[in-house]
Amino acid sequence: MIEIRPAKSTDVKGIRKLIDTYAPQRRLLSKETVTLYESVQEFTVAIEDGDVVGCGALHVLWEDLAEVRTVAVAERLRGQGVGGRMLEAIIERARAIGVKRIFCLTFETDFFGRYGFDPIEGTPVEPEVYSQLLHSYDTGIAEFLDLESVKPNTLGNTRMLKYL
Numbered sequence: 001m002i003e004i005r006p007a008k009s010t011d012v013k014g015i016r017k018l019i020d021t022y023a024p025q026r027r028l029l030s031k032e033t034v035t036l037y038e039s040v041q042e043f044t045v046a047i048e049d050g051d052v053v054g055c056g057a058l059h060v061l062w063e064d065l066a067e068v069r070t071v072a073v074a075e076r077l078r079g080q081g082v083g084g085r086m087l088e089a090i091i092e093r094a095r096a097i098g099v100k101r102i103f104c105l106t107f108e109t110d111f112f113g114r115y116g117f118d119p120i121e122g123t124p125v126e127p128e129v130y131s132q133l134l135h136s137y138d139t140g141i142a143e144f145l146d147l148e149s150v151k152p153n154t155l156g157n158t159r160m161l162k163y164l
Contacts, residue, residue: 007043012036014052018072044089056086064100105157117160
């Protein structure tokens with residue numbers, strides 16, 4: 001049985017292992033381990049027999065906007081609904097904290113599309129919010145804004161958005 005729950009600091013090693021599985025394939029961007037510990041409260045994990053077999057994070061970008069990041073499921077469990085269960089938990093968390101839109105940058109457009117994410121062009125924020133977001137050091141914001149500076153790092157992914 002697979003449990004979906006908020007991540008604990010002791011889950012970071014398992015999250016790291018999942019990222020290290022997909023980063024060399026360029027399906028996920030790698031993250032420093034210290035960054036994973038710093039953001040552990042953003043993660044939801046799938047646990048099977050005490051092991052992390054899936055992960056995904058919700059990172060708030062603005063008052064009404066958050067990014068779904070680092071969604072990964074152990075290869076042997078892909079296509080069995082684990083990712084969907086995690087994504088549903090992440091979406092519910094976004095609603096609970098008042099987020100109205102969630103963004104992702106992904107190759108898995110069919111997967112995210114099944115959960116109401118649509119590809120976007122341009123930047124769907126007001127000019128005053130855009131100017132404030134430009135001050136962020138967060139690469140997720142730069143990706144959301146479709147800034148030229150991050151395009152070499154986005155791996156050719158599709159930007160998708162879901163309204164809650």
